[in-house]
Structures are given as structure tokens and as C-alpha cells.
Amino acid sequence: MPVSGRAFIIIISAYLVTHFLSLSLxxxxxxxxxxTGLHHAVCQGRAGAVQTLLDAGAAVNIADQHGVTALHIAAAEDNVELFRLLLENKADPKMSVSRARNKLPGIRASNRNLPTVQADSRDSYGRSPLGLAMWEGNSEIVDLLLQKNQQREKVELTCEDTDVCELTACRPDGMSLLHVAAEKGYLKLMKxxxxxxxxxxxxxAQGATPLTSAICNNQLACIQNLLDSGAKLSITDKTGASALHVAAKIGNVMAVTLLLNRGKENxxxxxxxxxxxxxxxxxYYAINEG
Structure with a gap:
């Protein structure tokens, strides 16, 4: 029975890939x-199929019309296992999504059966897998890409690594680069x-500042740096909570101390x-919930 190329690409399992390849597809x-089949296999998180395709000689750096490679997809999906596998097979972490005047389609836009992963249009042009992983908050992949040579020496993330065209660009949820840096503890990027x-x-979008993001994730160095850079203690989010409310509610004693001391210093x-x-x-939160 003849097998269509579409079937080969969409029906991704290690067994079926092996079968279809035996038919000289x-x-x-x-x-x-x-x-390609590799794009779809990574998108669906099918490690066996990915390995089978790579063993059969699939081009690991092949890109679609927007420059999206399998590595971009693994970064967007936060699939560390497949990300490592692709890197081991010489995937290029520096390849960038094509720049275009029109809004860049989501990574899955050309595949109607799959939900769309849509990056913010102000920031979606020209991003490498590192920039994409950072922007999506996938810190394990970011850390993996920032390891240097065999010594595994960690390199600090910088603005250049993020591949954004506007430093104040925000994701659809309103999270800016500074929010992400505060949340993940990327101190050099923050500075x-x-x-x-x-x-x-x-x-x-919820009215939270980078300061509250740092507090919620116990990034003390980032908290201190934001305070030194003029972060306001009086700002409240949409629930009326200030940075002190947030710190007290989650029981972050060190953050509460930093905030109170900064208030006295000023x-x-x-x-x-x-x-x-x-x-x-x-x-109240400190006594009852912190």
C-alpha cells in the first residue's frame, strides 16, 4: 500500500518511522x-522517533521557512532530554529565526492539528534557541547552553544572548526581560x-514588578540590586499587595528584612x-501565613 509523505511526517513513532524508512521515503x-519528521517528532516529544530519525541521517539543523529548527522547538517546549539529544547530534544553538516585517507565525502555526505556541510579536524576530528558552523561562535549557566547553563552567547571561529587539518588550502575560531576570536569578542580565x-x-499583567518576582523566587541578590536601582516599595499589584505584603505572605524573612531596612535607610x-x-x-500575613 502506498504511503503518503504526510502520513510519514505526522504519524510519529519509532516503529512507524522505521517502517516508513524501509519503504525508501x-x-x-x-x-x-x-x-520534517524531525520537527514533528520533537514537537510531540517522541524521543524514540527522534533517535531513529537521527540514526537514519536526518538533517538536525534543517529549518522551515521561518528558520525554525528542531532545537528551537525543543527550547520552546522545555524538553531538556530532546534538547540534549539534538545538541549531542550537532544541532546549532546559534541559528536564528528569520526576521520578517510581518508577524512571525507561532512555531506550530503550519500544523492545524497542534495548538499554537505564539511568541510576542514585538520580540519574536531573530531569536536563537538560547533567546527562546530564556524568554520562555526555561532555565534548565538556558543553563545547559551557558555551560562552557568540557569544564562546564557557567557563563553569565547577557542582553546580547536574549536576542530581543526591544529591552522593554513584554510577553503576552506582561513579563519583561527584567521580570524574567529577577525570577530566574540572572543577576548579570539584570545589572x-x-x-x-x-x-x-x-x-x-497582574501588576507585579520585578521586585516581587525576585521576592517570590527568593532571589536575594536580585532583590538587593533592584532596591539599589530605585525599585519602589510603595507599588502595589492588582490585589493591592505591596512587595512587603508578598514577602510576608510567603514567609521570606530575608526579603522582609531587606525591605524594612531599605525603608529606614531612605x-x-x-x-x-x-x-x-x-x-x-x-x-497579618507575617503572623498568620508567613
Whole structure:
């Protein structure tokens, strides 16, 4: 029975890939969106099929019309296992998505049966797998790419690595580069952004600032750096919670101490009795939940 190239590409399992290859189908056959079997196998997280395709000589750096490779897909999906496998098979982590005037389609846009992974249009042009993984908050993949040679010496993330065209660009949830740096503890990136006059008080869709992102993730060095760079203690999110509310609620004693000390240094004490929209104070959260 004849087998269509479309079937080979979409029906991805190690057994079926082996069977279809035995029928002399080209291992790098493309579909209408210029995706190969390797693109689809990585997108579906099928490690066995990926290994079978690589063993059969699949081109690991082949890209679709937008420059998206299998490594980009693994980075977007936060699939560390497949990301490592592709790197071991000489996938190029520096390949960039094509720059275009029109909005770049989501990684899966050409495949109707799959949900779309859509990057923010202001920031989606020209990103490498490292920039994509960083922007999606996939810190394990970022750490993997920032390892240097055989010594596995970690290299600090910089603005250049992020591949963004605007330093104040935000994801659809309002998270900026500074929020991501604060959340993940990328201190060098944070310092570089702040030195380039990025506002330390940017808010995401929930009204949270990079300071609260750092507090929630116990990134003490980032908290200190943001405070030194003018992060405001009086800003509240959409629930009326200040940075002190957040720190007290999650029991981050070191963050509470840093915030209170910074208030004293500036000659104005923080009001520990200020209520959020639920009517609760930082003191209440510290006593009852922290």
C-alpha cells in the first residue's frame, strides 16, 4: 500500500518511522509548512522517533521557512532530554529565526492539528534557541547552553544572548526581560538591563514588578540590586499587595528584612499596617501565613 509523505511526517513513532524508512521515503521529507519528521517528532516529544530519525541521517539543523529548527522547538517546549539529544547530534544553538516585517507565525502555526505556541510579536524576530528558552523561562535549557566547553563552567547571561529587539518588550502575560531576570536569578542580565535605563518598576499583567518576582523566587541578590536601582516599595499589584505584603505572605524573612531596612535607610518607615484589597496587612500575613 502506498504511503503518503504526510502520513510519514505526522504519524510519529519509532516503529512507524522505521517502517516508513524501509519503504525508501526520504528522511528529510517536508510537509506544506516545510516541517520534517524531525520537527514533528520533537514537537510531540517522541524521543524514540527522534533517535531513529537521527540514526537514519536526518538533517538536525534543517529549518522551515521561518528558520525554525528542531532545537528551537525543543527550547520552546522545555524538553531538556530532546534538547540534549539534538545538541549531542550537532544541532546549532546559534541559528536564528528569520526576521520578517510581518508577524512571525507561532512555531506550530503550519500544523492545524497542534495548538499554537505564539511568541510576542514585538520580540519574536531573530531569536536563537538560547533567546527562546530564556524568554520562555526555561532555565534548565538556558543553563545547559551557558555551560562552557568540557569544564562546564557557567557563563553569565547577557542582553546580547536574549536576542530581543526591544529591552522593554513584554510577553503576552506582561513579563519583561527584567521580570524574567529577577525570577530566574540572572543577576548579570539584570545589572545590564538596569544600566541601560530599563525601568525597575515595570509591571506585568497582574501588576507585579520585578521586585516581587525576585521576592517570590527568593532571589536575594536580585532583590538587593533592584532596591539599589530605585525599585519602589510603595507599588502595589492588582490585589493591592505591596512587595512587603508578598514577602510576608510567603514567609521570606530575608526579603522582609531587606525591605524594612531599605525603608529606614531612605528615612521613611514602611507602613506594615497598610491593607491590601482583602483588608489584610503585611503584619497579618507575617503572623498568620508567613
Amino acid at each position: 526520504a528522511v528529510d521529507m517536508r510537509d506544506a509548512g516545510e516541517w 545590564e538591563l538596569l544600566s541601560l535605563k530599563v525601568n525597575p518598576n515595570l509591571r506585568n 528615612g521613611r518607615n514602611i507602613d506594615i499596617n497598610k491593607c491590601d484589597h482583602l483588608g489584610y496587612t503585611p503584619a
